[in-house]
Amino acid sequence: MLRALLLCLLPATAFAGVDEVIDQHILPGYDRFAAETNALADAAASTCDMAALAPAYGAAFDAWMGISHIQFGPIEEDGRVVAIAFWPDPKNRVGKALSRLIADADPIIDTAEGFAEVSAAAHGLFALERLLFDPQDNPDYACALTRAAARALADSADEMVAEWPAFADQMRTAGAPGNMRFLSNQEVLGAIYTSLMTGLEFTKDQRLGRPLGTFDRPRPTMAEARRSGRSLRNVVLSLEATRDLAFALSAQPAPDTALAYDQALEMANALEDPTFEGVADVSGRFRVEVLQHQVQTVVSVISDEIGLPMGLSAGFNALDGD
Amino acid sequence: MIVTTRRTFLASVLASASLPSLTWAAAGSPSHLTAARDASGDYALYGLTEDGAIRFRVPLPDRGHAAAAHPTAPEAVAFARRPGRFALVIDCADGTVLHRLDSPDGMHFYGHGVFSLDGQTLFTTENHIATGEGRIGIWDRAAGYKRLGDFPSHGIGPHEIARIPGQEVLVVANGGILTNPDEGRDKLNLETMQPNLALLDENGTLQTLAEVPRDIHQNSLRHIAVAPDGLVACALQWQGDVFDSPPLMALYRADTGLQFVDMPDDILRQMSGYAGSVALLNAGEGIALTSPVGGTLTLFDRDGQVQTQTRHADICGVGRASFGGLATDGAGRVFRIADGAATPIARHGLSFDNHLIPIG
Numbered sequence: 001m002l003r004a005l006l007l008c009l010l011p012a013t014a015f016a017g018v019d020e021v022i023d024q025h026i027l028p029g030y031d032r033f034a035a036e037t038n039a040l041a042d043a044a045a046s047t048c049d050m051a052a053l054a055p056a057y058g059a060a061f062d063a064w065m066g067i068s069h070i071q072f073g074p075i076e077e078d079g080r081v082v083a084i085a086f087w088p089d090p091k092n093r094v095g096k097a098l099s100r101l102i103a104d105a106d107p108i109i110d111t112a113e114g115f116a117e118v119s120a121a122a123h124g125l126f127a128l129e130r131l132l133f134d135p136q137d138n139p140d141y142a143c144a145l146t147r148a149a150a151r152a153l154a155d156s157a158d159e160m161v162a163e164w165p166a167f168a169d170q171m172r173t174a175g176a177p178g179n180m181r182f183l184s185n186q187e188v189l190g191a192i193y194t195s196l197m198t199g200l201e202f203t204k205d206q207r208l209g210r211p212l213g214t215f216d217r218p219r220p221t222m223a224e225a226r227r228s229g230r231s232l233r234n235v236v237l238s239l240e241a242t243r244d245l246a247f248a249l250s251a252q253p254a255p256d257t258a259l260a261y262d263q264a265l266e267m268a269n270a271l272e273d274p275t276f277e278g279v280a281d282v283s284g285r286f287r288v289e290v291l292q293h294q295v296q297t298v299v300s301v302i303s304d305e306i307g308l309p310m311g312l313s314a315g316f317n318a319l320d321g322d
Numbered sequence: 323m324i325v326t327t328r329r330t331f332l333a334s335v336l337a338s339a340s341l342p343s344l345t346w347a348a349a350g351s352p353s354h355l356t357a358a359r360d361a362s363g364d365y366a367l368y369g370l371t372e373d374g375a376i377r378f379r380v381p382l383p384d385r386g387h388a389a390a391a392h393p394t395a396p397e398a399v400a401f402a403r404r405p406g407r408f409a410l411v412i413d414c415a416d417g418t419v420l421h422r423l424d425s426p427d428g429m430h431f432y433g434h435g436v437f438s439l440d441g442q443t444l445f446t447t448e449n450h451i452a453t454g455e456g457r458i459g460i461w462d463r464a465a466g467y468k469r470l471g472d473f474p475s476h477g478i479g480p481h482e483i484a485r486i487p488g489q490e491v492l493v494v495a496n497g498g499i500l501t502n503p504d505e506g507r508d509k510l511n512l513e514t515m516q517p518n519l520a521l522l523d524e525n526g527t528l529q530t531l532a533e534v535p536r537d538i539h540q541n542s543l544r545h546i547a548v549a550p551d552g553l554v555a556c557a558l559q560w561q562g563d564v565f566d567s568p569p570l571m572a573l574y575r576a577d578t579g580l581q582f583v584d585m586p587d588d589i590l591r592q593m594s595g596y597a598g599s600v601a602l603l604n605a606g607e608g609i610a611l612t613s614p615v616g617g618t619l620t621l622f623d624r625d626g627q628v629q630t631q632t633r634h635a636d637i638c639g640v641g642r643a644s645f646g647g648l649a650t651d652g653a654g655r656v657f658r659i660a661d662g663a664a665t666p667i668a669r670h671g672l673s674f675d676n677h678l679i680p681i682g
Contacts, residue, residue, distance in 0.1 A: 076633035079588030086587075088565040093587060120588040180666040187653055191635060320614075320676060321507075321559075321596075322387065322404055322433065322481075322544075 018188050020248040022168045029067035029241075030164055034157040036063040040128075041147075041154040048143035050132045054228070057132055060153070061125055061230060065237035069199025069245065072191045074163035080156055083123040087224055088206055097122035098130055098145070105141050109148040112155065124153055126225070133227040186311065189249070193312040196245050197299060203238045204295040207231070211276040212288055218279040226275040236268045239295070250306045260301040264294040346681055349396035349414035350377030356639050356650055357386025357400060357675040367400045369414055370678075372643045374656030374668025380417045382410065387433035388482070388677040392463075393441045399423070401446075405430040405503040409446065411467055421467045425459070428452055429472075430503055434482040434677075437463075438524050439490045445524075447480035447494065448472065454500045454510075456480035458492070458526065473526030477518045478511070481544040488550050491529065494520040495556065497544040498534070512561050517543040519556060519574055532580035534558075538568040545677075547602045547609075547642070552576055553624070555609050557597035564595030571597060571611050573626050583626030592616045592631060598638040599677055603659060607646035610659055614638040614676070619649060619657075619664050629662055639678030650674035 040056040047053065068085060075081050086094050097119040101109065108114040121127070128149050136142035167181075174182035182188045206224070211231070213219035223231040243261045247254065268291055271278075278284020307313060346352065352369030359365050365385050369377040382400055390399040396414040407430055411421040423444075425431050428451050435446040444467065446459040456475030461467045477496020484493045498517030500510040509515075516539050521530040534541050540561040547555045554574040560567035569585040570593055593613040601610045608629060609622040619640070620631040636652030640659075647659035654670040 072633075072635075079592065079631070082588040082591050086591075088563075090563050090566045119586075120591075183653075183655070183666075183669045190653070194635065320403075322676060 017192070017249040017251055018171055018174075018185065021192055021245065022171060025245050025248045026067065026070055026073070027164060027168065029063070029070070030157070030161050033060070033063040033067055034154070034161045036060040037150070037154040037157045041150040044143075044147045044150040048139065048146075050136075050142075050146070053132055053146070057125075057128060058228065058230070061225065061228070061234075062237060064125060065234055066241050066244075069195050069202070069238065069242055071195045071198060073167045074160040077163075079120055080160070083120045084153065084156065085124055086121045086126045088210055088222070089121070089126065090222070093119070093121040094126050094130060098127055101145060102136075102138055102141055105138065109145055112148075112152065115148045115152050123149055128153070129225060129227050189310060190312055192245070192249055193307060193310070196242055196249065196302065197307075199238060199242045199245075200295060200299050200302070203235055203242075204292055204299070207235050207238065208276075208288060208292040208295065211279050212285065212292065213279070215285070218285060220275070220277045220279050223276045229274045231275045232268065232271055232273060235291075236265065239265055239268065239298075246302055246306060250310075252306075252309065254302075254305050256301045256305045257298070260294070260298045264291065264298055267291045267294055344396055344415055345394060346396045346414070352377040352414070353643060353681055354641055354648060355389045355391050355398050355679040355681060356677065357382065357389065358654075358670075358672040359385065359675070361671045367398060367412060367414075368672070369681075370648070370650075370656065372645070372648065372658075374648070374658070376670060378414055378417065380412050380414065380419075386675055388435075389679050390435040390437055390444060391679055391681040392437055393439075393682055395441065399435055399444060401431055401433045401435060404433045404507070405449065405501065406433060407431065409435065423461060423467055423469075426469060426472075429457065429459070431459075432479070432481050436483045436485050436492065439485065439488070443470075443524065445483055445492060447475065447483050449479070449501070449503075451502060454478055454502070456494075456496055458483065458494065458522070460526075473522075476520040476522070476528055476531055478515070479517075479542075482546050484546050484548045484554075486548050486550065486552055489552075490524045491552075492522045492524060493546055493548050493554055494522065495543050495546045496520055497542040497559075498539070499542055499561070509561065512540060515539060515542070515561070517541065517558075519543055519546070519554060519580060530576070532574055534572075534580070535582075538582075541568055541570070543572070545597070545599050547600045549602045553602065555600045555602050555611075556580070557600035557611055559597060560595035562595075565591065567593070567595035570595070570613075571600065571609070571620075571622065571626065581626075583622065583628075585628060589620060589628050589631050592618045592633070593620070599640045601640040601642050601647050601649075601678075603647040604642045604644060605646050605660070607659060607662070610640045610647050610649065610664075612637050612640050612649060614652065619659075621659070621662060621664075632664060634664065638676045639674050641678040641680040643680070648678060650678050 036059045040060045043056040131146045170181045171188045174185045174188045211223040353372045354370045365382040367380045385403045387403045401409045409423040429448045432447040444461040448457045448459045457472040459472045460470040475494050479497040479499045481497045482495045496518045498515035518533045542559045545557040556572040558570045569582045572582045574580045593616040596615040598614045599612045611620045617635040621629045639650035645660045649657040652673045654672040655666050656668040657664040658667045
């Protein structure tokens with residue numbers, strides 16, 4: 001209680017988290033994503049051996065996990081976020097969009113302009129995963145589609161890297177005359193905080209919640225990126241990425257947050273169930289549920305230890321639901 | 323020609339709560355009404371102008387939801403957030419509470435209401451708790467907002483009610499979701515819910531009932547905007563998997579019925595299965611649909627073709643304005659919608675609530 005009161009008395013300038021978040025977390029994360037997606041696009045351009053592309057694909061996905069929770073900035077434009085990661089996909093829109101293109105051997109993918117017109121479901125990491133890890137009836141077309149999707153992904157990453165400095169300036173100059181995007185530093189912190197919490201909720205409800213399904217109906221085939229065996233890896237990487245962001249955001253040491261993350265990561269690393277197939281049996285399910293519960297604990301601890309002292313909470317209308 | 327004698331004129335003045343000569347100019351000529359929470363956590367009803375300035379502020383005892391603006395007199399009815407039991411009739415010229423409307427025993431308000439064409443009757447969406455039947459409450463303004471009775475809304479969970487401008491036709495969005503205040507906002511009938519749009523005359527006689535198709539019956543039709551030509555734009559909230567939501571906007575026309583618009587995958591996924599408010603814009607600007615959950619404003623043309631989608635965290639309130647429309651967000655921003663784009667034009671230290679109500 002005393003600590004909370006003292007924090008309230010600190011001037012707003014004590015919360016210098018914005019520069020740290022931009023310079024230590026966001027910009028390096030986007031640079032890495034652009035480098036890895038370009039490496040994947042270059043590799044795809046040089047070979048149609050899908051197995052040979054798996055390491056570059058994994059590195060690109062790893063890089064995406066470092067920034068996938070950042071929901072503001074150039075990612076908000078042109079539906080980019082959906083075109084990068086079309087998941088969850090309960091009605092198999094990715095599979096259907098790819099099947100349509102492949103069945104017609106549609107030449108629309110031959111140009112970047114044409115591919116841009118194709119459904120977002122046939123773009124990005126999840127379309128590429130199908131192309132790389134599922135058997136293909138028409139390998140030539142699948143190779144061309146892989147090249148188009150990898151190139152478009154890298155182009156999108158390059159565009160965002162190019163656009164980020166201008167957006168970062170808007171974040172840093174919140175409240176300055178003419179800055180209509182961010183009218184106060186608190187609003188910038190709010191956007192960062194919302195991304196942090198939404199990212200954690202996504203891991204809890206989607207990455208863990210989807211395969212868990214219900215007790216009577218577990219859904220292991222709904223696990224994220226199970227074809228490439230990345231389901232658990234994505235949970236670990238998302239926890240690490242949001243931890244990185246939480247520490248960059250918080251102006252104060254956050255020992256409770258650190259401990260909650262340590263416990264969550266320890267549980268995740270001990271699971272040894274890369275695609276959550278274990279949710280189909282009682283003991284395997286229990287261990288994933290315990291992990292899910294611990295992610296909720298991380299959310300609660302961050303809310304108390306970082307959000308509350310900084311005067312941050314989630315959206316007013318977004319949570320009303322009426 | 324009706325000649326008003328001095329005696330009948332005085333009688334009419336005495337019978338009405340405020341002077342008949344007072345117009346919205348007496349309240350600073352606001353163009354829109356909205357509820358909001360301020361930095362100290364207090365709730366109030368605000369009058370906004372088209373340039374985003376605040377013209378008046380009247381305190382509310384609790385969180386508001388929507389309001390009904392009298393067509394001519396500077397009088398607003400502010401509704402409590404669902405499931406509310408009261409509404410306040412506010413004189414926006416001097417900030418006084420003229421009347422308090424309490425929902426009858428066994429009923430509660432859903433948070434929206436609208437005035438009749440002549441401005442003498444207020445209609446409110448209500449739940450008959452014991453049966454779960456949607457009702458429309460009738461209140462007589464000239465008699466100090468005396469309760470006159472109620473008629474069926476022709477569905478469960480009537481939420482927004484509007485009137486076709488210039489006509490005595492009410493349009494009711496029956497969201498279809500059964501709730502009971504004893505169980506908070508828990509949704510009790512998701513497996514069987516059947517939302518609809520009901521058009522009624524001001525006596526409550528049903529003219530048309532347009533149902534949401536059976537295969538997407540979990541798409542709750544909750545908010546509407548109505549144009550003078552009878553076009554109704556509907557904003558929906560999907561109760562199923564948010565990553566598998568059907569289109570969240572439908573258009574109703576008398577000749578074509580209720581038609582869902584086509585929303586591409588990327589546009590739809592950004593809305594997280596939730597449309598919070600909708601406006602039919604002026605000046606040829608089409609339709610605006612907000613999603614506070616997805617943090618998006620999507621602009622359509624009048625035929626429902628997507629024009630643009632932009633991201634604005636916690637945006638929700640939206641209403642027509644002379645140049646197109648205005649929108650508000652939970653961070654106190656007011657946006658001008660014109661020329662196919664939304665531009666922030668003002669910022670207040672407030673969290674604007676879900677709805678922005680055009681006056682007149």
